[in-house]
Structure formats: C-alpha cells, structure tokens
Amino acid sequence: MFEALTDRLSGVFDKLTGRGALSEADVEAALREVRVALLEADVALPVVKDFIAKVKIEAVGESVIKAVKPGQQVIKIVHDQLVATLGGDGPPEPLRIAGEPPNVIMMAGLQGSGKTTTTAKIANRLTKTDRKRVLMASLDTRRPAAMEQLATLGKSIGVDVLPIVAGQSPQDIAKRAMSQARLTGHDVLILDTAGRTTLDDEMMDEAASIAQIAKPGEVLLVADSLTGQDAVETAKRFHERLPLTGLVLTRADGDGRGGAALSMRAVTGLPIKFLGAGERPDALEVFDARRIAGRILGQGDIVGLVEKAVENVDRAEAEKIAAKMAKGRFDFDDLEKQLGQVLQIGGLKGVMGMLPGVQKMKNQISESQLDDRQIHRQIGIIRSMTKAERAKPDLINGRRRARIAKGSGVEVVEVNRLLKMHRNMADMAKALGKGKMPFGRPGRRGPSPETLRQLGSGKPLPGLNPHSALPGLPGGLPGLPGSNKKS
Ligand SMILES: Nc1nc2c(ncn2[C@@H]2O[C@H](COP(=O)(O)OP(=O)(O)O)[C@@H](O)[C@H]2O)c(=O)[nH]1
Ligand SMILES: [Mg+2]
Numbered sequence: 029m030f031e032a033l034t035d036r037l038s039g040v041f042d043k044l045t046g047r048g049a050l051s052e053a054d055v056e057a058a059l060r061e062v063r064v065a066l067l068e069a070d071v072a073l074p075v076v077k078d079f080i081a082k083v084k085i086e087a088v089g090e091s092v093i094k095a096v097k098p099g100q101q102v103i104k105i106v107h108d109q110l111v112a113t114l115g116g117d118g119p120p121e122p123l124r125i126a127g128e129p130p131n132v133i134m135m136a137g138l139q140g141s142g143k144t145t146t147t148a149k150i151a152n153r154l155t156k157t158d159r160k161r162v163l164m165a166s167l168d169t170r171r172p173a174a175m176e177q178l179a180t181l182g183k184s185i186g187v188d189v190l191p192i193v194a195g196q197s198p199q200d201i202a203k204r205a206m207s208q209a210r211l212t213g214h215d216v217l218i219l220d221t222a223g224r225t226t227l228d229d230e231m232m233d234e235a236a237s238i239a240q241i242a243k244p245g246e247v248l249l250v251a252d253s254l255t256g257q258d259a260v261e262t263a264k265r266f267h268e269r270l271p272l273t274g275l276v277l278t279r280a281d282g283d284g285r286g287g288a289a290l291s292m293r294a295v296t297g298l299p300i301k302f303l304g305a306g307e308r309p310d311a312l313e314v315f316d317a318r319r320i321a322g323r324i325l326g327q328g329d330i331v332g333l334v335e336k337a338v339e340n341v342d343r344a345e346a347e348k349i350a351a352k353m354a355k356g357r358f359d360f361d362d363l364e365k366q367l368g369q370v371l372q373i374g375g376l377k378g379v380m381g382m383l384p385g386v387q388k389m390k391n392q393i394s395e396s397q398l399d400d401r402q403i404h405r406q407i408g409i410i411r412s413m414t415k416a417e418r419a420k421p422d423l424i425n426g427r428r429r430a431r432i433a434k435g436s437g438v439e440v441v442e443v444n445r446l447l448k449m450h451r452n453m454a455d456m457a458k459a460l461g462k463g464k465m466p467f468g469r470p471g472r473r474g475p476s477p478e479t480l481r482q483l484g485s486g487k488p489l490p491g492l493n494p495h496s497a498l499p500g501l502p503g504g505l506p507g508l509p510g511s512n513k514k515s
Contacts, residue, residue: 029253029303030286030324036065037106038326045099052088055102059084062106070256070287075113075294083109107321114317115293115300123150123301124245124273125160130209130217132242136235136270137250138262139223142278142304144174146250147220148181149304149312154216155187163214165190165205167198167238168222178220185309188214198222198234202242219244227262232269239270246273248301251288253277259288263296272296278304281311289320358457360418363450364410367403405438409446412436421450 040061044050059080066076083105086092092101111117125131133150135143147164154160164182166189168174175192182189190205202219209217219242224231239247249266251259263275275296277289280303292300300315349362410418412435417423424432424447433440 029280029283029289029305030069030320031284033065033069033286034324034326036068037062037324040065041099041103041325044102047099050093050098050102052093055088055092055098056084058102059087066290069285069290072257072260072287072291072295075291078294079109079113082112103325107325110290110321110324111317113290113294114320115315116317120314120316121274121299121301123154125154125158125216127245129213129215130163130206131215131246132206132217132219132244133246133248134219134221134235134239134242134244135248135250136221136266136272137223138227138252139225141223141250141252142276143223143250144168144177144181144220145307146248146276146278146302146304146312147178147218148185148187148309150248150302151182151187151216151218152185152309153312155185160215161188161213162216162218163188163190163205163209163212164218164220165201166192166220167201168220169196169198169201170222174220174222181309188212198238199241202238206242217242227265232266235266235270247271248274248276249298250276250278250304251292252279253283253286253288253303254279256285256287257291260291260295263292263298267296267298272298274299274301276300276302276304277315280313281305286324289315353457356458358450358454360410360413360421360450363453364407364418367407367410371400371403405436405442406446408436409433409438409443421447421454 040058044054044058047054062083063076063080066079067073071079086105087102092098092105123133125133135147137143144166151162151164154162164178164187166175166178168178179189179192190201190208193201193204196204198221205217205219208214219238221235221238222231247270249263249270249272251262253259255262259277263272266272275292275298277283277292277300280286280289283289289300289303292298303313303315305311305313349358349365352358352362409432412432413424417428417432429440429443429447433443436443
C-alpha cells in the first residue's frame with residue numbers, strides 16, 4: 029500500500045534534505061509537489077487542500093527556515109499531519125467487546141467488498157490473540173453459497189458458526205444467533221450480512237433493522253480500498269443510515285495508491301480499525317496511524333515487523349538460539365532455523381516492505397534478489413553439510429566445500445557466500461554475547477517494552493543495526509544485499 033505515494037514523496041524530500049538552507053519558496057515548491065503526489069494517490073480533494081493548508085501554516089514559518097535541518101523539520105511536519113489525517117496520535121482503538129456477552133460485531137458493506145472474509149479474519153484474531161470464544165453467523169440469505177462460505181471458513185480456522193436453517197429471514201437469524209451465543213457462552217458474536225452490488229434502500233433498511241435487533245457494539249463497514257474515492261463515498265452513504273463505529277479497508281495488498289485510507293477518516297470521521305492485506309485468515313492488520321504514516325514516508329514499519337515475528341516465530345526456538353548467542357555461539361543449525369523463520373514471516377518480500385529506508389532500496393534490488401528460492405537454496409546447502417560441519421563451521425575446507433556444493437546442486441561460490449554470511453552473523457552473535465543483548469533474553473517473553481519503544485521511534489538500538497530487528501535473527505537479513513549496512 030502507498031508505494032506510489034512513498035516513491036513520490038521520497039523524491040520531494042530528497043531535494044529538501046539535500047541542501048543546507050531553505051527559502052520559503054523552496055518549501056512552497058515542495059508542498060506543491062506533495063499536493064500533486066496526494067492527488068495522484070487518489071486522496072479526496074478537500075482532504076488534500078486541508079492537509080496542505082495545515083502543513084503550510086507550520087512549515088513556512090521562520091523557525092523552520094532557520095532551523096539547523098529545515099528539510100527534516102518539514103518532513104516531521106508532514107509526518108505529523110499524516111498521522112492526524114489517518115486517525116490521530118493515540119494507539120489504535122481496540123474493538124468494543126468488553127461488555128456483557130455476547131458482544132455483537134456487525135459487518136456491513138457492498139457485495140464483494142470482503143465482509144465474509146473479514147468476518148473470519150476478525151474471528152480468527154479474537155480467538156487466537158484475545159482468547160475469546162467467538163460465534164459467527166451468516167445473515168446472507170440472498171446467496172446460498174454465502175452461508176456455506178462462512179461455514180467452510182469457520183471450519184478452517186476452528187471458530188464456531190451458527191448452523192444454517194433454511195428459509196429464515198436475516199432478522200430471524202440474527203435473533204437465533206443472539207440466543208444461541210447466550211446459551212453457549214460465546215463472548216463475541218459476529219454477524220456477516222448480505223451486500224448488494226450497489227447502494228440501495230432495501231439493503232440499507234435490512235442492515236438498519238438487523239442493527240436494531242442485535243444492538244451491536246461495533247458496526248464495521250467493510251470497503252474495498254482499490255475502489256478509492258468510491259469506497260469513501262460508500263462509507264459516507266452507509267454512515268448516514270447505520271450507526272457505524274469503524275471501517276475495515278480490504279485489498280490493501282493490491283492498493284498501490286492508498287487514497288481511500290488517507291481520505292476515509294477525514295471524510296467520514298470514522299476510525300479505520302483494520303486493513304485486509306490478503307485472502308488468508310491471518311491477513312488482517314490493526315490500523316495504526318503512526319505506523320502507517322511511517323510507512324508512507326518510507327520510514328518502515330519496524331513495530332509491524334516485530335509483531336509479525338513474535339506471532340509467527342516459534343518462541344521457544346528463538347529463545348534457544350538467543351541463549352546460544354548469549355554465549356557467543358551461532359552455528360549452521362541455528363542459521364538453518366533462522367532462514368526457516370524468514371520464510372514463515374512471509375519471505376523476503378514480506379520482511380522487506382516493513383524495514384525502514386527499504387522503500388528506496390527496493391528499486392535497486394531486482395525481483396530475483398528478493399526471490400525466496402535463494403533461501404530455499406541456502407537451506408539446501410546447509411542440509412548437505414554433515415552434522416559435524418554444521419556444529420563446527422571451521423571444519424569446512426576447500427574439499428568439503430566442493431562436496432557440499434555438489435550435494436546441494438549449486439556452484440561452489442554460492443557455498444562460499446553462505447559461509448561468509450554465516451561468519452558475519454556469528455561475529456554479530458559474539459558481539460551480542462559480550463553484554464549487548466537487546467532481544468529475547470532466555471526466560472523472558474519477547475522484546476522488552478524499552479526495546480519496542482526504541483524500535484518504534486526508529487532510533488537504532490545500542491550496539492545493533494536497525495535492520496536486524498527480528499528476535500533471534502541476529503545478522504540482518506540473510507541473503508539480502510546491503511541489509512547489513514547502516515541505513
Ligand atoms: N487480495 C485480497 N483479497 C481479499 C481481501 N479481502 C477479501 N478478499 C477476496 O475478495 C473476494 C470477496 O470477498 P468476500 O468476503 O466473499 O466478500 P463479501 O461479498 O463482502 O462477503 C474473495 O475472493 C476474497 O478472498 C483482501 O484483503 N485482499
Ligand atoms: Mg459475503
């Protein structure tokens with residue numbers, strides 16, 4: 029999301045920061061380019077106007093022009109305004125599910141916007157992360173397949189789904205779902221409603237009557253971010269008829285512009301609660317204005333990366349490696365595990381998109397270099413080593429290299445490259461072992477709050493380059509050119 033905008037803005041800001049002094053005219057010229065960039069990203073015109081006006085008030089003042097780093101100051105002002113536009117400075121609002129159970133979440137939106145998929149994603153999240161007992165119910169009586177779709181999804185994520193009873197009205201299903209949830213002690217009930225392809229009164233009436241019956245604590249409008257300004261218009265219209273409490277933007281994974289995300293809050297006044305970033309049940313991201321603003325400005329999303337790592341990486345495994353590293357040891361068995369972890373977190377591309385400063389680097393890195401097949405090849409090389417070689421990499425002489433290359437079907441240079449990468453990582457492990465150990469001390473769960481704060485602030489951790497921010501992943505990203513350089 030936002031790739032196009034990020035590219036454009038980093039061009040504008042490079043010009044600003046590339047020079048010592050700035051005149052008011054410089055700042056105004058830059059803001060004109062920011063304006064064009066926002067419009068090209070399909071941000072609604074009134075939102076753009078307001079944005080530029082607010083930035084201008086702060087950015088063309090004496091204090092900025094005379095500042096030591098005026099360019100940086102302007103970027104900071106734009107950043108803060110982005111945060112404000114996207115939803116404000118505070119932490120993301122949690123879902124309102126703390127009341128008397130069952131807490132009802134109602135999903136609304138046009139057909140095909142992603143309601144059913146998002147219902148399952150939210151249920152999955154509440155079940156796995158918040159340990160809630162969730163019941164899902166499909167109120168989509170228009171398309172018989174819709175109920176089946178939810179039932180299938182429920183089975184795949186292990187979440188209860190209200191049994192289908194043929195011939196009931198959406199209102200009746202809503203009532204049955206409520207009493208069922210009460211009976212079975214579910215904490216949360218998610219109602220997946222029917223959509224139409226266009227906004228029409230019948231759909232709105234139906235949704236409004238369901239809301240009256242179920243009294244949902246959350247009414248989430250699901251909108252397809254790819255539809256840009258149409259998504260904003262849809263949200264506005266729904267909000268006129270339904271007591272919406274928040275928005276979910278789907279298909280953020282395919283949206284290179286991000287105009288809907290940037291306009292939504294300002295136009296509707298409603299918070300964006302989640303981004304849908306793929307079809308799978310775990311492809312749901314909490315919408316955090318600060319992090320998104322950082323991503324737009326190419327500052328990366330380290331917090332997102334760490335969260336993802338914490339979710340996906342086997343904690344016990346990471347702690348074992350961390351304990352070994354604390355003693356300054358890091359062998360090929362460890363490296364193999366870590367390569368496996370990168371694949372688990374979504375491969376190199378998944379990791380790349382979240383690292384600070386990488387947006388620019390991305391253009392210099394060819395697709396082939398981001399190919400996860402390289403990781404698979406590296407794992408293959410390690411697997412061609414003997415047990416002794418893995419544990420004692422120093423054993424690996426020229427003859428052994430040739431054998432390993434042959435065994436894994438690669439050239440010797442590739443084996444050499446892997447050996448070098450391992451050596452770098454082992455050196456780093458040694459350095460960390462000498463007392464600087466920012467992550468995952470054995471026996472403690474996850475990075476400390478202090479570490480996370482430092483990550484969130486974008487400041488490098490003491491003794492560690494910011495690109496090696498994965499718990500248990502010491503030497504930056506394996507196989508990634510330049511990933512060990514300071515940004
Ligand atoms: N790429 C991507 N596809 C999505 C996302 N959310 C939903 N989809 C897909 O969009 C299609 C329609 O979704 P569905 O949940 O059935 O929409 P509904 O009609 O509103 O219930 C399905 O093929 C989903 O897999 C998303 O965030 N990203
Ligand atoms: Mg549906």
